[in-house]
Amino acid sequence: MPRFELPEKRSIPFSKPFIDNSEIDAVCDVIKSGWLTSGQKVRAFEEAFSRFVGCRFAIAVNSCTSALHLSLEAIGVKRGDRIITSPMTFAATAEVIRYFDAIPVFIDIEENTLNIDVTKLESFLRKNYRKGNPFRAIIPVHYAGLPCEMDDILDLAKKYNLCVIEDAAHAFPAFYKGRMIGTIGDMTCFSFYATKNITTGEGGMVTTRREDWADRIRLMSLHGLSKSAWRRYTANGDWYYEIIAPGYKYNLTDIAAAIGLAQMKKVEKMWSRRIEIAQKYTKAFQQMDGIEPVHARWVVDPKSIRETAYKGKKTMHSWHLYVIKIDKKYLTLSRDEFIEKMKDYGIGTSVHFIPLHLHPYYRKNYNYIPQDFPVATKAYENIVSLPIYPSMNDEDVDYVINVVSCILRSYKR
Numbered sequence: 493m494p495r496f497e498l499p500e501k502r503s504i505p506f507s508k509p510f511i512d513n514s515e516i517d518a519v520c521d522v523i524k525s526g527w528l529t530s531g532q533k534v535r536a537f538e539e540a541f542s543r544f545v546g547c548r549f550a551i552a553v554n555s556c557t558s559a560l561h562l563s564l565e566a567i568g569v570k571r572g573d574r575i576i577t578s579p580m581t582f583a584a585t586a587e588v589i590r591y592f593d594a595i596p597v598f599i600d601i602e603e604n605t606l607n608i609d610v611t612k613l614e615s616f617l618r619k620n621y622r623k624g625n626p627f628r629a630i631i632p633v634h635y636a637g638l639p640c641e642m643d644d645i646l647d648l649a650k651k652y653n654l655c656v657i658e659d660a661a662h663a664f665p666a667f668y669k670g671r672m673i674g675t676i677g678d679m680t681c682f683s684f685y686a687t688k689n690i691t692t693g694e695g696g697m698v699t700t701r702r703e704d705w706a707d708r709i710r711l712m713s714l715h716g717l718s719k720s721a722w723r724r725y726t727a728n729g730d731w732y733y734e735i736i737a738p739g740y741k742y743n744l745t746d747i748a749a750a751i752g753l754a755q756m757k758k759v760e761k762m763w764s765r766r767i768e769i770a771q772k773y774t775k776a777f778q779q780m781d782g783i784e785p786v787h788a789r790w791v792v793d794p795k796s797i798r799e800t801a802y803k804g805k806k807t808m809h810s811w812h813l814y815v816i817k818i819d820k821k822y823l824t825l826s827r828d829e830f831i832e833k834m835k836d837y838g839i840g841t842s843v844h845f846i847p848l849h850l851h852p853y854y855r856k857n858y859n860y861i862p863q864d865f866p867v868a869t870k871a872y873e874n875i876v877s878l879p880i881y882p883s884m885n886d887e888d889v890d891y892v893i894n895v896v897s898c899i900l901r902s903y904k905r
């Protein structure tokens with residue numbers, strides 16, 4: 493390396509938030525206002541978010557992890573309950589199940605989408621469902637921002653009496669057959685972590701159409717204090733509150749919400765740039781031997797997102813992640829070596845995810861072996877996530893493409 497001419501070395505981090513003066517000014521205004529914790533900005537952020545998604549209730553919290561935890565709490569998950577999810581996800585999705593001493597049940601993924609395999613889900617439920625149903629809920633994870641097969645999941649949930657709590661940490665904004673993610677399942681949990689499609693530094697949101705769940709989530713997100721508690725320090729607030737339940741401290745701050753409000757104004761601009769980058773990558777990578785872009789089928793024309801999403805009843809990828817698979821048939825270098833080479837050329841990459849069943853905690857406590865979820869295990873060995881974010885310019889994207897091409901040609905089998 494390199495036997496092929498490369499452009500001048502650049503530095504492309506794996507991820508970068510899309511921040512400008514609008515976020516900086518909004519945060520300054522909040523700090524100057526003297527009201528730093530949950531207040532009007534959080535309310536405004538929830539309203540902006542629910543208007544955009546078209547959901548009935550949106551409750552802001554301090555992370556997607558707490559959103560998932562509160563969703564499971566709202567449906568009354570108990571010790572020993574079984575909660576179904578995908579092994580191809582982040583720690584958060586399954587750890588919240590363990591908070592209740594409930595049992596995570598993994599169903600393997602589909603090779604093409606890396607989303608939960610609904611055929612396997614169906615046969616699992618058919619074989620394992622019994623009266624006195626220990627299966628309480630399913631948490632579909634919209635991997636990389638590609639929505640799961642929600643029609644099938646909803647059908648199975650109805651048949652087997654399961655709640656559907658979506659892990660949409662990657663899926664804002666995204667559409668499933670013309671319906672926006674956040675309006676489909678019983679509850680949908682979003683993340684505003686620093687790397688996600690919109691960020692508040694740390695933050696999350698739950699959407700639902702059920703008022704009783706929305707009320708319960710709001711209650712439990714702030715110590716289980718009675719409804720008007722968040723107003724109790726404002727001029728017209730009330731000093732009196734009641735503890736209804738031993739809740740949690742999961743509220744979002746106005747400082748974070750101000751960042752979120754500024755980000756909401758740029759959602760479509762940021763999304764269309766992600767779509768553009770995905771399209772550019774896909775066009776280039778489809779010509780190359782040795783790598784396969786996993787979600788190539790879901791690339792759309794970035795100029796027509798509104799028509800495609802809103803009118804075409806289409807499934808629309810959020811392009812939170814751009815994932816490729818390394819094909820060892822064509823290459824003499826491994827996935828790990830590919831990542832090292834990318835790093836040598838200044839390009840940050842990542843792997844999403846190390847499947848949960850391969851981690852010591854789940855191996856030890858549930859006796860999992862890699863072959864228990866062979867599709868996830870095999871995918872894990874070959875996947876790499878490439879940089880994709882709105883502030884990448886065309887030269888950055890071309891640089892990534894050129895470096896990938898150069899590595900592939902240098903290590904051709």
Ligand SMILES: *Cc1c(COP(=O)(O)O)cnc(C)c1O
Nearest residue numbers: 555556557582584661683684685
């Ligand atoms: C980021 C992420 C989460 C957790 O989000 P936080 O806001 O950091 O709690 C959950 N699930 C998936 C799939 C994620 O990528």
